[in-house]
Amino acid sequence: MQVASASRAAEPPLEGLTVIDAGTTIAGPMAASFLSDFGAEVIKIELPEQGDPTRQWAPKKDGVSLWWKVSGRNKKLITLNLSKPKGQELLKKLVLDADIIIENFRPGTMERWNVGYQDLAGVNPGIVMVRISGFGQDGPYSHRPGYGTIAEAMSGIPSFTGFPDKPPALSAFPLADAVAGLFGAMGAMFAIYHRDVKGTGEGQYVDVSLYEPLFRLVESFVIAFDQLGFVKQRRGNRMEESSPRNAYETSDEAWVAVSASSQRTFERLAHAIGRPELANDPRFANNPSRVDNAAELDAIIARWFRQFCLGDCMEILKQHDVVAGPIYDIQRIFQDPHYEARDDIIEVEDAELGTVRMQNVIPKMSKTPGEVKFAGLALGEHNHEIYVERLGLSREEIERLEAEGII
Amino acid sequence: MQVASASRAAEPPLEGLTVIDAGTTIAGPMAASFLSDFGAEVIKIELPEQGDPTRQWAPKKDGVSLWWKVSGRNKKLITLNLSKPKGQELLKKLVLDADIIIENFRPGTMERWNVGYQDLAGVNPGIVMVRISGFGQDGPYSHRPGYGTIAEAMSGIPSFTGFPDKPPALSAFPLADAVAGLFGAMGAMFAIYHRDVKGTGEGQYVDVSLYEPLFRLVESFVIAFDQLGFVKQRRGNRMEESSPRNAYETSDEAWVAVSASSQRTFERLAHAIGRPELANDPRFANNPSRVDNAAELDAIIARWFRQFCLGDCMEILKQHDVVAGPIYDIQRIFQDPHYEARDDIIEVEDAELGTVRMQNVIPKMSKTPGEVKFAGLALGEHNHEIYVERLGLSREEIERLEAEGII
Numbered sequence: 001m002q003v004a005s006a007s008r009a010a011e012p013p014l015e016g017l018t019v020i021d022a023g024t025t026i027a028g029p030m031a032a033s034f035l036s037d038f039g040a041e042v043i044k045i046e047l048p049e050q051g052d053p054t055r056q057w058a059p060k061k062d063g064v065s066l067w068w069k070v071s072g073r074n075k076k077l078i079t080l081n082l083s084k085p086k087g088q089e090l091l092k093k094l095v096l097d098a099d100i101i102i103e104n105f106r107p108g109t110m111e112r113w114n115v116g117y118q119d120l121a122g123v124n125p126g127i128v129m130v131r132i133s134g135f136g137q138d139g140p141y142s143h144r145p146g147y148g149t150i151a152e153a154m155s156g157i158p159s160f161t162g163f164p165d166k167p168p169a170l171s172a173f174p175l176a177d178a179v180a181g182l183f184g185a186m187g188a189m190f191a192i193y194h195r196d197v198k199g200t201g202e203g204q205y206v207d208v209s210l211y212e213p214l215f216r217l218v219e220s221f222v223i224a225f226d227q228l229g230f231v232k233q234r235r236g237n238r239m240e241e242s243s244p245r246n247a248y249e250t251s252d253e254a255w256v257a258v259s260a261s262s263q264r265t266f267e268r269l270a271h272a273i274g275r276p277e278l279a280n281d282p283r284f285a286n287n288p289s290r291v292d293n294a295a296e297l298d299a300i301i302a303r304w305f306r307q308f309c310l311g312d313c314m315e316i317l318k319q320h321d322v323v324a325g326p327i328y329d330i331q332r333i334f335q336d337p338h339y340e341a342r343d344d345i346i347e348v349e350d351a352e353l354g355t356v357r358m359q360n361v362i363p364k365m366s367k368t369p370g371e372v373k374f375a376g377l378a379l380g381e382h383n384h385e386i387y388v389e390r391l392g393l394s395r396e397e398i399e400r401l402e403a404e405g406i407i
Numbered sequence: 408m409q410v411a412s413a414s415r416a417a418e419p420p421l422e423g424l425t426v427i428d429a430g431t432t433i434a435g436p437m438a439a440s441f442l443s444d445f446g447a448e449v450i451k452i453e454l455p456e457q458g459d460p461t462r463q464w465a466p467k468k469d470g471v472s473l474w475w476k477v478s479g480r481n482k483k484l485i486t487l488n489l490s491k492p493k494g495q496e497l498l499k500k501l502v503l504d505a506d507i508i509i510e511n512f513r514p515g516t517m518e519r520w521n522v523g524y525q526d527l528a529g530v531n532p533g534i535v536m537v538r539i540s541g542f543g544q545d546g547p548y549s550h551r552p553g554y555g556t557i558a559e560a561m562s563g564i565p566s567f568t569g570f571p572d573k574p575p576a577l578s579a580f581p582l583a584d585a586v587a588g589l590f591g592a593m594g595a596m597f598a599i600y601h602r603d604v605k606g607t608g609e610g611q612y613v614d615v616s617l618y619e620p621l622f623r624l625v626e627s628f629v630i631a632f633d634q635l636g637f638v639k640q641r642r643g644n645r646m647e648e649s650s651p652r653n654a655y656e657t658s659d660e661a662w663v664a665v666s667a668s669s670q671r672t673f674e675r676l677a678h679a680i681g682r683p684e685l686a687n688d689p690r691f692a693n694n695p696s697r698v699d700n701a702a703e704l705d706a707i708i709a710r711w712f713r714q715f716c717l718g719d720c721m722e723i724l725k726q727h728d729v730v731a732g733p734i735y736d737i738q739r740i741f742q743d744p745h746y747e748a749r750d751d752i753i754e755v756e757d758a759e760l761g762t763v764r765m766q767n768v769i770p771k772m773s774k775t776p777g778e779v780k781f782a783g784l785a786l787g788e789h790n791h792e793i794y795v796e797r798l799g800l801s802r803e804e805i806e807r808l809e810a811e812g813i814i
Contacts, residue, residue, distance in 0.1 A: 014600060014601075015605075034593065038597050057648060059635055059637055066635070067627045067630075136749055138748070141745040145672075145728065147730050149732075150732035153662075153734045153735065154732045154734075156736060158654070160579045162576050163576075166570050167643070167654045167662060168654055168662055169569050169570075169576045170654060171568060172567050172639070172641075172642065172646060173564075173567075173624070178624040179624075182589040182593060183589070184770065186441065186593045186596065187772060190420040190421060190445050191420060191775070192600065193420055193603075194774075194775050196600075196603075197603045197604060198420075198422075204772055205773045206772050206773070207771040208771075212749070212769045212770070215740070216766050218580045219437075219474060219766075220466060220477065221766075222752055222764055223763055223765045237576065237577045241466070245556060247575055255565075257577060258556075259554045259555075259557060318551075325557035325560045327560045327575045328560065328562070330628055330629065330631075330638055330639060333563055338547050341546040341547055342543055344619060344622065356630055357630060362615075363590045363591065363616075363619070364613070366611045
């Protein structure tokens with residue numbers, strides 16, 4: 001493959017960009033990860049002794065957090081206590097030569113520590129500060145504790161996710177944090193474009209909440225209520241705009257997702273399940289009729305799926321070019337030839353755990369691909385490189401800072 | 408507010424960047440929207456007569472698609488049939504002065520039309536091409552039809568979303584497309600950084616599938632299986648790593664999401680529900696014990712919530728600084744003072760529907776904020792501006808192209 005061979009020689013696209021990851025747990029560190037996946041130098045700040053909370057998170061192997069191995073990957077690690085004046089001074093020294101700083105403390109915290117946006121811009125007017133928080137930097141809730149779960153709840157999405165006879169379904173992973181991290185990384189690049197490509201030299205801050213990114217993604221959500229009074233409801237795996245769209249169980253207790261609401265895709269599905277006449281049945285003749293009669297249609301389709309095992313179902317559906325796919329768990333993902341061909345799972349050497357496997361970088365860039373160089377390292381691993389080699393601190397200063405709990 | 412007043416004067420960050428949106432429906436157009444929200448000039452290509460499929464999507468008002476009003480916002484609209492040689496010629500003329508082109512056809516389609524990456528790079532070596540598809544540009548499934556629902560199913564996420572006694576829960580909006588759109592816009596900015604800030608002048612293509620972006624977001628998913636054989640399961644609104652974390656129903660049938668697994672947050676919750684002794688109960692004394700006894704703990708908490716209406720619950724929880732939030736539907740979002748203070752919902756004038764309300768741009772940039780200038784316009788609205796004023800076509804050429812179904 002041309003792409004892969006070209007990739008070896010080229011450097012990642014963001015090489016030369018320096019990012020300070022002053023975030024903790026998920027959202028801020030994930031924004032930083034999207035940049036470090038593509039070659040930005042990310043210097044991650046952790047509290048002395050404690051380190052990032054994800055270092056303590058389950059799941060663990062031999063006492064080592066697996067989450068940390070991924071969220072800390074590709075990052076240079078220094079310890080630094082920002083609540084102490086000497087720690088604040090050191091941060092400002094780092095900011096002098098940095099392009100981006102990412103943080104996700106409660107609004108006001110960085111200001112209390114004398115390292116708010118104004119303080120840092122005073123040191124380096126070109127600095128781009130990505131500030132992630134539950135509710136954003138202003139507004140009446142801005143000082144409330146905001147975790148991803150709460151932000152997701154208030155984004156509106158869980159109210160229409162899941163089944164009507166069950167509670168609203170929350171994500172079982174930090175979706176709000178992850179999407180906020182994406183908006184944070186993207187917003188940082190917009191600010192860098194303004195600063196460097198347009199040549200203004202001007203930095204700024206980027207205010208990312210956890211609830212607004214998810215709210216933004218559901219494009220028809222606001223306007224449908226505004227114009228029609230439409231309140232989106234939980235409908236299980238059906239959709240109010242299209243049918244059939246559902247997950248169906250096979251004879252071997254696997255599930256297959258099907259999306260076949262356009263006329264052509266529905267006709268292909270009808271053929272695949274041996275019921276071509278359904279496309280002419282007035283109840284199912286077009287998408288609006290199918291939506292009105294979704295329960296009947298789903299019963300017919302579900303009956304077909306229950307006759308066959310997953311492999312047979314997929315074989316028949318593929319022959320008819322039906323838009324369908326199995327609901328994978330991680331076990332099936334490890335067995336899937338397409339995941340394998342795309343190198344979606346990579347092996348990374350790790351001093352603590354040996355070889356670990358994790359997700360590759362996303363997306364795939366043809367000339368300057370990103371790469372994973374190493375998994376999450378030990379607390380303070382790069383203290384010497386950053387404090388001594390880069391900032392020029394002496395051995396005595398380092399020892400004093402360590403003794404005082406600054407680094 | 409300083410931010411808002413500064414925002415009026417400054418131009419959006421991406422002004423000067425030209426993007427061709429050759430995508431259809433969701434993923435490609437959404438990537439383009441994230442850029443046009445921040446001032447990039449986005450020229451959207453639609454099939455003559457038919458237009459983008461979202462123009463026909465529900466929900467509609469007076470026959471006008473509401474979805475289109477959002478997904479088409481801020482975009483200059485031209486008609487162009489890429490399957491015809493003259494259409495391909497016109498695209499190449501547009502590419503000559505463009506920075507980015509975004510497409511989401513099945514892999515191979517653009518090549519068949521002589522406008523694949525090699526063809527376009529031949530015209531403009533600096534062009535950045537964002538290619539979004541169900542399964543990516545290579546690998547055994549690359550030519551399969553890939554809709555967001557299928558990609559989501561194969562990303563692994565639905566397998567652990569929802570309740571164990573119900574089918575896996577798929578999203579009720581195009582989540583995979585939206586997240587792919589984010590990775591596409593972010594990847595485009597990485598490529599622009601490589602081209603313009605590092606000054607290589609070199610374009611490239613960015614290969615974004617619909618399944619990999621979601622797969623990437625669940626950081627512990629791969630490594631937990633690799634190292635521990637752990638297969639993430641559906642647990643309703645509980646999490647395997649933390650407790651309590653759930654949604655609880657109030658006396659007035661509202662739902663509240665609670666995340667209180669750290670010791671301090673749990674103690675605050677225990678106080679709020681009048682059961683401070685729970686923090687010393689060996690079953691609930693620390694997070695691992697709480698995870699083991701999650702059903703018992705949830706029963707105690709759920710009993711408390713059922714005694715009060717939503718307003719009373721939230722008032723008590725707020726007094727104790729508990730990390731909790733109501734599960735909002737769109738009606739509650741419209742009434743929320745924080746959404747209002749943050750200008751999350753804006754009014755946009757529209758020739759067809761009068762004033763329409765939709766989501767504001769995300770994130771908030773302090774010096775160069777994005778903005779929504781107009782909602783989705785009519786098919787071919789900018790044909791004159793682009794074809795006549797920019798490309799210099801004559802009135803006769805335009806008429807001939809129209810007659811031939813090229814534009």
